[in-house]
Amino acid sequence: MEKFINFRSKPTPLNSANVDTDQIIPKQFLKRIERTGFGQFLFFDWRFHDDGSENPDFVLNMPEYKNSSILLAQDNFGCGSSREHAPWALRDYGFKVIISTSFADIFYNNSFKNGILPIVVDNDLLSKFFKFINDDSNYEMDINLNDQTIKDNLNNEFKFDVDAFRKKCLLEGLDDIALTLEHKKKIDIFEKNYLK
Amino acid sequence: MKKTLFDKIWDKHLVHEEDGKPSLLYIDLHLIHEVTSPQAFEGLRETKREVRRPNLTFATMDHNVPTLNRNNIDDPISAQQIETLIKNCEEFGIKLFDLNSPYQGIVHVIGPEQGLTKPGMTIVCGDSHTSTHGAFGSLAFGIGTSEVEHVLATQCLWQNKPKTFEVNVSGSRQKGVTAKDIILSIIGNIGTAGATGYVIEYRGEAISTLSMEQRMTICNMSIEGGARAGMISPDEITCEYLKDKPNMNNLKEMKKEWLEFASDEGATFDKTLSLDASKMSPQVSWGTSPGMVSGVDTRVPNPNTEEDPVKKKSLEDALEYMGLKADTDIKDIKLDTVFIGSCTNSRIEDLIAASKVFKGKKVASSVNAIIVPGSQLVKYQAEKLGLDKIFKDAGCEWRESGCSMCLAMNPDKLSPGERCASTSNRNFEGRQGKGGRTHLVSPIMAAAAAINGRFVDVREYDIDLGDY
Numbered sequence A: 001m002e003k004f005i006n007f008r009s010k011p012t013p014l015n016s017a018n019v020d021t022d023q024i025i026p027k028q029f030l031k032r033i034e035r036t037g038f039g040q041f042l043f044f045d046w047r048f049h050d051d052g053s054e055n056p057d058f059v060l061n062m063p064e065y066k067n068s069s070i071l072l073a074q075d076n077f078g079c080g081s082s083r084e085h086a087p088w089a090l091r092d093y094g095f096k097v098i099i100s101t102s103f104a105d106i107f108y109n110n111s112f113k114n115g116i117l118p119i120v121v122d123n124d125l126l127s128k129f130f131k132f133i134n135d136d137s138n139y140e141m142d143i144n145l146n147d148q149t150i151k152d153n154l155n156n157e158f159k160f161d162v163d164a165f166r167k168k169c170l171l172e173g174l175d176d177i178a179l180t181l182e183h184k185k186k187i188d189i190f191e192k193n194y195l196k
Numbered sequence B: 001m002k003k004t005l006f007d008k009i010w011d012k013h014l015v016h017e018e019d020g021k022p023s024l025l026y027i028d029l030h031l032i033h034e035v036t037s038p039q040a041f042e043g044l045r046e047t048k049r050e051v052r053r054p055n056l057t058f059a060t061m062d063h064n065v066p067t068l069n070r071n072n073i074d075d076p077i078s079a080q081q082i083e084t085l086i087k088n089c090e091e092f093g094i095k096l097f098d099l100n101s102p103y104q105g106i107v108h109v110i111g112p113e114q115g116l117t118k119p120g121m122t123i124v125c126g127d128s129h130t131s132t133h134g135a136f137g138s139l140a141f142g143i144g145t146s147e148v149e150h151v152l153a154t155q156c157l158w159q160n161k162p163k164t165f166e167v168n169v170s171g172s173r174q175k176g177v178t179a180k181d182i183i184l185s186i187i188g189n190i191g192t193a194g195a196t197g198y199v200i201e202y203r204g205e206a207i208s209t210l211s212m213e214q215r216m217t218i219c220n221m222s223i224e225g226g227a228r229a230g231m232i233s234p235d236e237i238t239c240e241y242l243k244d245k246p247n248m249n250n251l252k253e254m255k256k257e258w259l260e261f262a263s264d265e266g267a268t269f270d271k272t273l274s275l276d277a278s279k280m281s282p283q284v285s286w287g288t289s290p291g292m293v294s295g296v297d298t299r300v301p302n303p304n305t306e307e308d309p310v311k312k313k314s315l316e317d318a319l320e321y322m323g324l325k326a327d328t329d330i331k332d333i334k335l336d337t338v339f340i341g342s343c344t345n346s347r348i349e350d351l352i353a354a355s356k357v358f359k360g361k362k363v364a365s366s367v368n369a370i371i372v373p374g375s376q377l378v379k380y381q382a383e384k385l386g387l388d389k390i391f392k393d394a395g396c397e398w399r400e401s402g403c404s405m406c407l408a409m410n411p412d413k414l415s416p417g418e419r420c421a422s423t424s425n426r427n428f429e430g431r432q433g434k435g436g437r438t439h440l441v442s443p444i445m446a447a448a449a450a451i452n453g454r455f456v457d458v459r460e461y462d463i464d465l466g467d468y
């Protein structure tokens, strides 16, 4: 996995709650057998009209957000299907951070495994972020995972929480399986007693 | 110390724990299917890793198989996924229930059918409805593809310990109110993120009196309330169901072990909710998330009564997508399609109950009704009972098993604007086909809707549904 590095970007304000993984990546694109190339299909039904043309009203298509790598979303982002294609599509499109008031469990897990940092903030702070970017499309955030801070170009600084273990994995780009295999002896012993 | 079912399973499967880190759990049963596994096998190949315990993993193909003419898959990409699964299972030595197997079916239907699912187990699958297996008193949950690869390579999984949530459903159901209506009521009550971070244990009289198949319907939709998993303590009903399933040696000894997993009397949970089943009516979802649901005897809500701006907008968006006006009587909603199937409601009891509603009746001329059994075994059982004939006489289509219109990855899909009463578990935008409109209901509500061309209150039907 790629290491997570600090960066600066404007956030894309996706003003919808309960965005499910069927919206993030519709099922007709789940048939690939690779992990890459899903970005083109991200939010497909919202991003494109039936004739294949871009829907200019959808936030990802607005020119000011084209290069954003931070997604702001309302509550319960990533609910529904367990498809890891959702974080694959977000990552491939260029999103590295998602900020919401809550995430669905499996999506939250899947994000870390793909180098995406999901940040949980409270309702007031999320509303503030939406307001800042809606008031001024030059609004930008600096994400620093090591310090667990979001600094912005209005000179605000906000702290966020992240589980220490997951933080380490993101920062160092650690492979989960390699980590587990460090415990191979323990697994062997457990299994010997357990499988009898 | 008094322990819950969850605590007992968790403790038994702990391989390694350390402060401030997730715990490493041993996995007893791993189920895989064609959509979420190819990249996991690819990962193993790239890193030259083996499957640690091939005999603890079972595979089937269900998500994109056609339910008509299944030996001829037109979509080349679906065909490739299915081919890939066959190749991967061969290469890594994994048992596969393929399209020619009499036991093929939806992954969550065949696990219990084949006696693979048992009390006290840890069960994972790259599919969120793995929670279904919790009905047997197992800890069963959905995982992503990286985790599928992890389980293949190590037979273990890192997990942060979830909290426990007791959902206590007391009282007895009115006739016509089914397990599906109980779980929809629960989700309507707690909301789609109401159980995020928790494992639910369903308890109480209205749960313990349910058959195993209905318990599976309840646990199946736990994920729709945000829960990591849903479970029910094993009891005599559990053991009775399992006794003639394949792979049951030493039944007497196993039974004793199974029953010990049940939550101890007086064990405490992190959170509790109590509901009364006798007050529930048959449920119909009217929006685009499973929490947007209400009784068939009510009306579509009015966004103007909602003060919270985010919720109000969600309501407005949902009604717009669903093509519904605020305050419409649920019984005035007309249907184009009826789908009876999916891992929520496609087992034999579901089909028997639906057939009782269809018997001697005709599907409304404006409605297209399709019935998709959960597995080939269910199909066989249904045909032995003559249910296929009842369905076909009523004007329904009778299909081969698979996920079908639950997620429309195969050719069974809704067209834009088409309105469907569906026994599946998700009513998200586009779930059953782009622009399609889904109303989640029980199999008997779906059958009654098919006959009437609109929703009706199935409590008014004078039929003997037995324990269903």
Ligand code: SF4
Pocket (backbone or CB within 6 Å): B062, B063, B106, B107, B108, B127, B129, B342, B343, B344, B402, B403, B406, B407, B424, B425
């Ligand atoms: S029937 Fe539907 S919910 Fe169940 S496994 Fe298949 S696609 Fe998923």
